[in-house]
Amino acid sequence: MKVAVTGADGFIGSHLVEALVRAGADVVAMAQYNSVGSWGWLEDLPADVLDGVEVRLGDLRDAGTTSSALAGASVVYHLGALIAVPYSFDAPRSYVETNVLGTQNVLEAVRRESSRLVHTSTSEVYGSALSVPISEDHPLQAQSPYAATKIAADKLVESYVAAYGVRAVTVRPFNTYGPRQSARAFIPAVMAQALAGRTTVRVGSLSPRRDLTFVADTVAAFRAVGELDDDPWNGATFNAGTGSSWSMGHVLHEIARVVGVHLDVDTDAERVRPPAAEVRHLECDASRLRAATGWEARSSLREGLEATRAWMAEPRHFGSYKPDLHQV
Numbered sequence: 589m590k591v592a593v594t595g596a597d598g599f600i601g602s603h604l605v606e607a608l609v610r611a612g613a614d615v616v617a618m619a620q621y622n623s624v625g626s627w628g629w630l631e632d633l634p635a636d637v638l639d640g641v642e643v644r645l646g647d648l649r650d651a652g653t654t655s656s657a658l659a660g661a662s663v664v665y666h667l668g669a670l671i672a673v674p675y676s677f678d679a680p681r682s683y684v685e686t687n688v689l690g691t692q693n694v695l696e697a698v699r700r701e702s703s704r705l706v707h708t709s710t711s712e713v714y715g716s717a718l719s720v721p722i723s724e725d726h727p728l729q730a731q732s733p734y735a736a737t738k739i740a741a742d743k744l745v746e747s748y749v750a751a752y753g754v755r756a757v758t759v760r761p762f763n764t765y766g767p768r769q770s771a772r773a774f775i776p777a778v779m780a781q782a783l784a785g786r787t788t789v790r791v792g793s794l795s796p797r798r799d800l801t802f803v804a805d806t807v808a809a810f811r812a813v814g815e816l817d818d819d820p821w822n823g824a825t826f827n828a829g830t831g832s833s834w835s836m837g838h839v840l841h842e843i844a845r846v847v848g849v850h851l852d853v854d855t856d857a858e859r860v861r862p863p864a865a866e867v868r869h870l871e872c873d874a875s876r877l878r879a880a881t882g883w884e885a886r887s888s889l890r891e892g893l894e895a896t897r898a899w900m901a902e903p904r905h906f907g908s909y910k911p912d913l914h915q916v
């Protein structure tokens with residue numbers, strides 16, 4: 589079966605491509621065009637896996653390259669997006685262009701091809717939890733341009749299902765971590781500093797709580813949803829998360845334990861979100877996904893952090909991180 593993945597050059601997308609190839613799928617991987625011909629994290633895939641992937645460089649903001657990359661796929665996994673919350677404060681328009689117009693280009697392509705779409709949302713669309721655990725019925729609250737554009741993309745998908753009969757489902761992952769995550773995120777940022785031998789790490793706020801899912805579990809959620817029958821699930825949204833949440837302070841403590849060091853903390857004002865934009869608590873109710881597919885997160889936080897440390901400590905991986913720079 590031919591399937592396509594957008595955002596295949598990214599953190600979650602590269603793991604999804606790897607899992608789909610290993611499961612025997614014929615995978616087209618759409619990566620963002622760049623002048624140096626980089627395939628992003630796809631280049632970290634073992635050669636025997638990468639051999640089975642057709643990489644297409646393009647741009648989601650461009651209808652032509654998007655539709656030609658996705659042509660002929662029976663399932664399109666749409667993960668491509670701008671995803672950093674802090675950078676969305678600096679460059680909101682680029683988020684509208686990529687996440688909203690880009691998703692519309694994907695929808696037009698799947699509509700034309702009669703493909704099935706697995707769209708990617710995010711737990712950030714819920715904003716600070718009004719009650720936990722958060723089910724799919726929790727109100728949507730945009731506390732950042734990132735969240736606003738993801739809500740708009742989700743609603744476009746909903747409208748294409750209703751108006752044009754497009755076949756689509758939405759996966760709404762809670763915070764995901766693991767090998768290949770960029771250093772803008774809390775876990776790789778702290779782990780890179782710890783592995784570089786820093787004993788005082790620069791961090792933002794340690795009080796927000798997040799439901800942290802190891803990337804292999806998130807990928808398993810995508811695959812499970814990708815295999816669901818349209819009836820009765822067409823148009824459905826599925827939360828994917830563990831059902832537990834941890835404060836960033838606790839996560840920092842766990843990272844120190846896994847790396848085997850003591851870490852002091854230096855709060856860096858640049859890493860703290862504006863108060864009204866800070867999402868204080870996210871904790872997932874994944875019962876719909878569990879009921880539909882039997883999916884459950886398997887990795888504990890400790891196991892996931894161990895796997896992340898082992899990967900990041902390899903010199904060829906560690907070399908791509910800049911522990912002393914704060915990059916949004």
Ligand SMILES: NC(=O)c1ccc[n+]([C@@H]2O[C@H](COP(=O)([O-])OP(=O)(O)OC[C@H]3O[C@@H](n4cnc5c(N)ncnc54)[C@H](O)[C@@H]3O)[C@@H](O)[C@H]2O)c1
Binds near residue numbers: 595597599709711762
């Ligand atoms: N990482 C998380 O914790 C998390 C949680 C919930 C949801 N998500 C969602 O999962 C998806 C993947 O996130 P990720 O963490 O792998 O992020 P990522 O930034 O590693 O991957 C996104 C990819 O999209 C590509 N992209 C961006 N703009 C593009 C464009 N104009 N044209 C083509 N490609 C473009 C980038 O090259 C990048 O590789 C996103 O939709 C994100 O919103 C992520």
